[in-house]
Every structure is written in C-alpha cells, then in structure tokens.
Amino acid sequence: MIPTRVQINRPIPPLTYEAPEGLESGLRVQVPLRTGSAIGVIEGRDPQPPTVKLKPIQEIIDPFRLVPDAVWSLMQFAADYYACTPASLMPLCMSNTLRARWDEPIAGGRSLALLRDQGHWSELQTLGLQWRSGSLKLPTLFHSEERRGVGVSEVYRTDLLPMGRSTEQQRKVLQCLDENQGILSEDELMLRSGVGTSVLQTLEDKNLIVRLKRRDTLSQQRAEESFPAVTLNAEQELVRSQIPLDAFKVHLLYGVTGSGKTEVYLKCAKEVLSQGKRVLWLVPEIGLTPRLLARLESTFPGVVGVGHAGLNASERQSDIIRSLQKEIQLFVGVRNAVFAPIDDVGLIIVDEEHESSYKSEEYPRIHARDLAIKRAQLEGCPIILGSATPSLESWVAAQQGRYRLHTLKERPAGSQLPTVDVVDLREEYRQHRKRTIFSQRLLTGLRATLDRGEQAMLLLNRRGWENFWMCRSCGKTVECIHCSITLTYHKKAFRLRCHLCHYEVTPPEVCPACAEPHLKGVGEGTEQIEELMKTHFPEARILRIDRDTTSRRGQLESKLMAAEKGEFNLIIGTQMIAKGHNFPHLTLVGILNADMGLKLPDFRAAEHTFQLLTQVAGRAGRAENVGTVILQTYSPEHHAIRSALDQNFIQFSDTEIPFRESVAYPPFYALALFRSDAKDPDEARTLLIDLKKKLEAFPDLRILGPLPAPIFRMQDRFHMQLLVRAAQRSHLSAALHQVDILSLKGISLDRDPIHFG
Numbered sequence: 001m002i003p004t005r006v007q008i009n010r011p012i013p014p015l016t017y018e019a020p021e022g023l024e025s026g027l028r029v030q031v032p033l034r035t036g037s038a039i040g041v042i043e044g045r046d047p048q049p050p051t052v053k054l055k056p057i058q059e060i061i062d063p064f065r066l067v068p069d070a071v072w073s074l075m076q077f078a079a080d081y082y083a084c085t086p087a088s089l090m091p092l093c094m095s096n097t098l099r100a101r102w103d104e105p106i107a108g109g110r111s112l113a114l115l116r117d118q119g120h121w122s123e124l125q126t127l128g129l130q131w132r133s134g135s136l137k138l139p140t141l142f143h144s145e146e147r148r149g150v151g152v153s154e155v156y157r158t159d160l161l162p163m164g165r166s167t168e169q170q171r172k173v174l175q176c177l178d179e180n181q182g183i184l185s186e187d188e189l190m191l192r193s194g195v196g197t198s199v200l201q202t203l204e205d206k207n208l209i210v211r212l213k214r215r216d217t218l219s220q221q222r223a224e225e226s227f228p229a230v231t232l233n234a235e236q237e238l239v240r241s242q243i244p245l246d247a248f249k250v251h252l253l254y255g256v257t258g259s260g261k262t263e264v265y266l267k268c269a270k271e272v273l274s275q276g277k278r279v280l281w282l283v284p285e286i287g288l289t290p291r292l293l294a295r296l297e298s299t300f301p302g303v304v305g306v307g308h309a310g311l312n313a314s315e316r317q318s319d320i321i322r323s324l325q326k327e328i329q330l331f332v333g334v335r336n337a338v339f340a341p342i343d344d345v346g347l348i349i350v351d352e353e354h355e356s357s358y359k360s361e362e363y364p365r366i367h368a369r370d371l372a373i374k375r376a377q378l379e380g381c382p383i384i385l386g387s388a389t390p391s392l393e394s395w396v397a398a399q400q401g402r403y404r405l406h407t408l409k410e411r412p413a414g415s416q417l418p419t420v421d422v423v424d425l426r427e428e429y430r431q432h433r434k435r436t437i438f439s440q441r442l443l444t445g446l447r448a449t450l451d452r453g454e455q456a457m458l459l460l461n462r463r464g465w466e467n468f469w470m471c472r473s474c475g476k477t478v479e480c481i482h483c484s485i486t487l488t489y490h491k492k493a494f495r496l497r498c499h500l501c502h503y504e505v506t507p508p509e510v511c512p513a514c515a516e517p518h519l520k521g522v523g524e525g526t527e528q529i530e531e532l533m534k535t536h537f538p539e540a541r542i543l544r545i546d547r548d549t550t551s552r553r554g555q556l557e558s559k560l561m562a563a564e565k566g567e568f569n570l571i572i573g574t575q576m577i578a579k580g581h582n583f584p585h586l587t588l589v590g591i592l593n594a595d596m597g598l599k600l601p602d603f604r605a606a607e608h609t610f611q612l613l614t615q616v617a618g619r620a621g622r623a624e625n626v627g628t629v630i631l632q633t634y635s636p637e638h639h640a641i642r643s644a645l646d647q648n649f650i651q652f653s654d655t656e657i658p659f660r661e662s663v664a665y666p667p668f669y670a671l672a673l674f675r676s677d678a679k680d681p682d683e684a685r686t687l688l689i690d691l692k693k694k695l696e697a698f699p700d701l702r703i704l705g706p707l708p709a710p711i712f713r714m715q716d717r718f719h720m721q722l723l724v725r726a727a728q729r730s731h732l733s734a735a736l737h738q739v740d741i742l743s744l745k746g747i748s749l750d751r752d753p754i755h756f757g
C-alpha cells in the first residue's frame with residue numbers, strides 16, 4: 001500500500017488515500033469521505049503525504065484506464081485550463097453506471113479478477129495499454145444493460161427542490177438521480193438506491209420525480225426517413241478539395257443559411273471513414289436536429305453513436321460501450337461529446353460553432369468548441385468549424401491566418417432572401433400614445449399569411465405571461481425572496497416563479513412592500529402572446545415552443561415535426577424556434593421586440609442579437625414563395641439589427657471588431673472571471689480583494705472589480721466578481737497557475753466566460 005492522490009468530482013484539490021502500488025492514473029476508484037463515499041480518479045503517488053493516518057480506498061472500479069490516450073490527455077489539458085480535475089470530466093465521458101466485467105477471461109485461463117486479487121496491478125496496466133492500442137481483444141469487457149428499447153420505465157428528476165422533511169430512502173433516490181444527469185431506468189434506480197416502488201410513488205406525488213414509459217420518438221422518426229446520396233455542387237466541391245484530411249488544421253466554414261455546409265461535412269466524413277479512421281461530430285442541441293441524426297444513420301448505417309442528455313441511461317451507456325469496443329465510427333453529440341471515448345479520430349466537425357451552448361455554465365466550465373480544437377491537435381487531424389454567423393473569435397483567427405477560411409455563398413436553387421419590413425416602435429408610440437405589442441403592419445401580414453394557408457412565426461425571447469410585477473403606488477417590483485431578480489407571472493399555473501431557483505408563490509393581491517392593491521404586470525412573455533393571438537386569430541392553429549412547453553423528453557422533437565408537416569400555422573416561441581428545422585410553408589416571420597437582448601449588460605449583446613435575428617429571419621427565406629420578415633424595434637439604426645436584416649455577417653463584423661478591440665475585450669483580450677460565493681455581501685467582497693492583491697503582482701493583467709455579479713443574490717448566497725484581462729492568453733495562464741484556484745474557498749473561476757451573469 002502506498003499513499004495515492006485521488007481526485008473527486010468537486011472543485012477541491014486531490015485527497016490522499018492508501019492504495020495498492022501500481023495503480024494507473026485515470027483509474028476510477030470508490031473512496032470514503034467524511035460522510036458517505038464518492039467515485040474518484042487516481043492521479044498518482046503522493047510525494048508528500050500528510051502525516052495523519054490514511055484511509056484505504058474502498059473499491060477499484062476499472063481494471064485499467066478505459067478512456068483512449070487522446071481523451072485522457074485532453075482531460076488533463078482541460079483540467080489545467082479550466083481549473084477543474086479530470087475526475088470532474090470523467091462522468092461527461094463515461095457514466096458512473098458503466099462498469100467493467102472483472103470475470104472477463106484473458107490468455108492462460110486467468111481472469112481480470114484473479115490478477116486483481118493477486119495484486120498484479122502493473123500487469124493489468126500492461127493489458128490496458130494493449131487493449132487501448134487494439135492489440136488485445138476483450139470481447140465482453142463491459143456489463144451491457146440490454147434495456148434499450150420502447151416500453152422501459154424511466155425516472156426523471158424534476159426541477160423542484162425538496163421541501164420539508166424527506167426520509168433517508170427518498171434522499172438516496174434523489175442523490176442517485178443527481179449523480180446520473182437526472183435520468184435512470186426504474187429498475188436500475190431501484191437496484192442502486194435499494195428502495196421499492198412505494199418510495200418512488202411518494203416522490204412522484206411530491207413532484208420531485210416523474211416516471212415515464214419510454215416512447216423513443218427519435219428512433220421512430222429516424223426509421224421513417226430516407227435520403228438521397230451526398231452530391232456536391234461546384235462551390236461545395238471546391239471547399240471540399242481545399243480541406244486536406246491528413247493533418248491538423250482549423251478550418252472555418254462560413255456558409256450562408258442553406259448553402260450546404262452539411263453536404264461538405266458528410267463528404268469529408270465519408271472519406272475519413274473510408275480510410276478506416278473515425279469522426280467526431282458536435283452539434284449544439286440534438287433535439288433541434290432529429291433530421292441530421294436520421295441522415296447520418298441512413299448514410300452510415302450501423303456505425304453511428306449518439307451522446308446527449310435526452311438519451312436514457314442505458315442508451316447512453318450502450319453507445320459508450322460500443323465506442324470503447326471500437327464499434328462506433330462516427331460519434332455525434334452535444335457539448336460533452338468532445339470527450340467521446342473513440343480513438344483514431346481522423347476528423348472533427350463542430351457545427352454552429354458560434355452557439356453558446358458549447359460553453360458550460362456550471363462547473364466544470366468547459367468550452368467544447370475550444371476543446372475540440374485541442375483534441376484535433378492531439379489527434380493530428382483536421383477540424384471544421386461551421387456557421388452562417390461565425391463567432392468573432394473564430395472569424396478574427398481566420399482573418400489573422402491562424403484558421404483557414406472557406407466560404408459558401410450560394411443559396412439553394414429557387415430560394416431568395418426574404419423581404420424585410422422594419423417597424424419603428426418609437427414611431428408607433430408617437431402615433432398611438434401607447435406601447436405597441438403588435439403593430440398594424442404585423443397584424444395585417446399575419447392575416448394575409450393565414451388566409452393564404454401558409455405558416456407564420458412570432459419570436460419573443462421571454463417565456464411566462466409577463467416580465468415582472470410592479471407596484472404603481474411605491475414603484476417596487478416583486479422579487480424572489482432568495483435571489484435579486486424579479487419573479488415572472490405564469491398565468492396558467494397561477495404562480496409567480498423565479499426562473500433562477502424555482503421558488504414560486506401564489507400571486508399576492510397587495511404589494512408586499514406597501515400593502516397597496518396596485519400591482520401591475522409589465523412587459524409580456526410568450527404565454528401572453530399566445531393568448532393575445534387566440535383573440536386576434538381564433539381560427540389559427542397555434543403552437544407555442546419555449547422551455548415551459550417542451551420540458552418533457554421528446555416534446556420538442558414531436559412539436560417541431562408536427563409544425564413541419566403543417567399541423568400548425570402560427571408558431572410562437574423563444575429563441576428555440578430560431579434554429580434547425582425547415583418549415584416549408586413558413587412565409588412570415590414576426591420579431592416582436594428585436595432590442596430585447598441588446599440591453600443586457602454583456603459585451604456580446606450585439607453579437608448574440610445579430611446571431612439570433614439572422615437565424616430567425618433566415619427561417620422565412622427557405623420556402624418556395626418569397627418570405628417576409630416584419631421586425632419591430634426601438635433602435636432600427638443599431639448595427640446588429642441593420643446587419644441581421646441584410647443577412648450580412650461581414651457588415652456586422654466590420655463594425656463590431658474595431659469596437660471589441662477598442663474596449664479590450666475578446667477576441668483581442670483573453671478573459672478570466674472570478675466569482676465569489678458567500679453568505680454575506682462583505683465576505684463575498686473580501687474573498688476577491690485578497691485574490692486581487694495576489695494577481696496585482698502580474699503587470700500584464702488588467703483587473704476590474706470586485707463588483708457585484710449581475711445576479712448579486714441567488715438562493716440566499718451573495719456573489720461578487722473580479723474580471724481579469726490579458727492581451728496574451730499565455731500571460732493570463734501563467735498568472736492563473738501561480739494561484740492554486742482549487743484550494744481557494746468560496747471562489748470559482750470561469751475561463752473565457754460567455755455570460756457574465
């Protein structure tokens with residue numbers, strides 16, 4: 001036994017335990033904690049063990065490291081860069097339910113378990129090397145749960161926090177679900193938590209969990225479709241020929257909506273697969289692209305693996321096992337799939353590379369696009385970043401020659417840019433002396449579109465009934481009692497809800513501050529827009545798509561499919577309706593308030609607004625008939641809005657890039673955001689002041705703060721932030737290395753933050 005450092009999946013430094021000699025780094029082990037236990041990852045021998053008596057590890061889970069070498073290297077890079085540990089990244093790649101079979105026989109009649117029991121850990125390490133390199137075959141290395149399919153009951157964790165008293169058994173169930181991304185099959189859950197159905201029933205009655213029979217909407221839809229073979233037009237062929245498939249290089253594929261970026265990806269993927277190499281394909285959200293999955297499975301039958309949160313535990317596990325056993329040749333997935341355990345990767349594709357969903361907003365705060373570039377470098381293969389509205393980071397890198405730029409300009413035959421009608425809401429106000437929700441031009445346009453039997457879409461990027469409630473007597477807004485944000489009214493549920501912590505309350509009749517009965521809702525959300533549209537167009541078949549109407553698995557996919565088939569003619573929604581899907585009958589897009597995102601306290605506000613408006617306006621241009629976009633705005637002269645209307649990314653970036661440079665923000669400066677978390681405001685500030693003193697020793701850094709975080713109070717905790725900028729990423733990295741971030745109590749780091757909230 002030797003002192004061994006084990007990382008666990010929490011933002012703390014590694015802990016030291018007694019473990020057998022010869023355990024390979026990257027092995028998963030179970031270790032005791034002060035209360036309970038955790039799954040950790042072996043880091044290596046502790047050169048300076050603490051002098052206290054060490055506890056032994058409880059169980060060694062893997063016979064040898066299971067993830068491929070490149071993925072293990074990527075995890076170490078990511079842990080170092082984002083100030084987390086490989087142990088926090090391991091569950092993104094392999095669920096904790098994935099276990100090796102120790103009774104697997106190897107040559108000489110011995111089993112892995114025998115080697116373990118006799119303590120032959122270095123021999124197991126050698127077997128692992130051979131297995132990962134492909135020279136050793138272990139056909140049944142994993143426990144495979146053959147529960148994939150329709151009819152299996154799954155248990156989902158809801159968003160609610162447990163209120164009041166809960167029993168030990170109930171807590172166990174919730175903990176099990178939390179450790180497995182909130183979903184487990186019912187059998188597996190009962191097995192792992194050791195509880196019976198009555199406990200599940202009680203939790204379901206409390207709305208803490210939901211039990212559903214698996215419907216498998218995605219696979220059913222996939223089976224119905226068939227696709228023509230991949231053929232490229234001249235422009236796509238040219239781009240394809242300019243992407244060498246045998247060396248690391250970052251390629252930025254800038255292609256207008258409908259120009260056929262997917263054709264180029266597919267062609268490249270086909271060639272790479274024919275060379276016997278594998279392909280990793282990242283998408284921002286699978287629910288929005290069921291058609292892509294169908295297309296991949298029909299083009300590459302039997303070798304496509306999928307990784308995303310909508311899968312049930314056994315499905316996810318099954319594709320990971322197939323990946324580890326080298327049966328998967330193309331792995332498609334969302335953010336976490338950047339760690340997909342496939343080896344010999346010959347091509348990485350990051351579609352819609354500008355999407356902020358590639359960045360995790362919670363620990364570990366990784367950015368999958370940036371890590372995908374690192375992975376391509378480790379694998380020695382090309383990577384294609386594709387977008388119609390590239391991120392300015394990627395665009396500037398291409399301008400500077402660090403990435404190679406490829407452009408697709410041709411729209412599909414017969415399609416035309418939509419005509420654009422800008423409604424100046426300031427003008428509307430001057431005329432009508434009241435705030436306009438639907439301008440006359442929009443209502444007329446909707447009427448005409450519906451009468452022609454076509455589809456219309458309305459975008460409003462805010463869910464709920466109203467924005468917030470305000471007292472007309474004292475001017476106060478109704479805020480969450482745990483957070484410093486206003487509550488949102490949800491009419492159907494008759495609740496005021498906090499969109500941050502899920503606190504909710506029955507709407508009060510009088511102002512909580514002054515007790516006067518003068519509360520009034522301000523601003524509107526999609527729920528109210530739906531109601532208003534029902535009164536304007538009683539015969540319309542309305543579909544609303546937002547987080548409130550698509551929270552169940554498969555709901556979003558089936559709604560989008562129904563809309564595509566024309567079952568609805570008026571689609572109302574938040575940004576969720578902007579991407580993916582073609583609606584063949586869609587000829588009118590109405591944007592109710594284009595400025596909404598511009599007012600956010602975020603230097604990327606213009607970029608995000610431009611991307612959203614360009615995407616949603618692009619929806620109208622894909623039908624046979626010329627589409628129309630009616631855009632309502634208070635700032636029609638803003639460059640983000642102007643450029644989106646012209647569908648002109650170059651025009652947008654030409655204005656935005658000099659601005660970013662002048663204010664020393666990305667892509668010209670690298671950012672690191674420190675956030676403190678404390679039970680009182682003074683402590684939140686003091687934590688960061690101490691850190692600031694340390695960082696001030698580095699002359700290359702610009703430090704701003706501590707300032708209150710945009711959401712200063714959340715769930716009764718207080719948050720301040722410290723923004724650190726450097727012109728050179730390496731200067732920032734060097735400084736951050738001097739601060740042992742994982743050992744800082746109450747402070748977390750967000751490298752390359754996207755949202756400052």
Ligand SMILES: [Zn+2]
Binds near residue numbers: 473475476512
């Ligand atoms: Zn009041």
Ligand SMILES: [Zn+2]
Binds near residue numbers: 480481499500502715
């Ligand atoms: Zn709250």
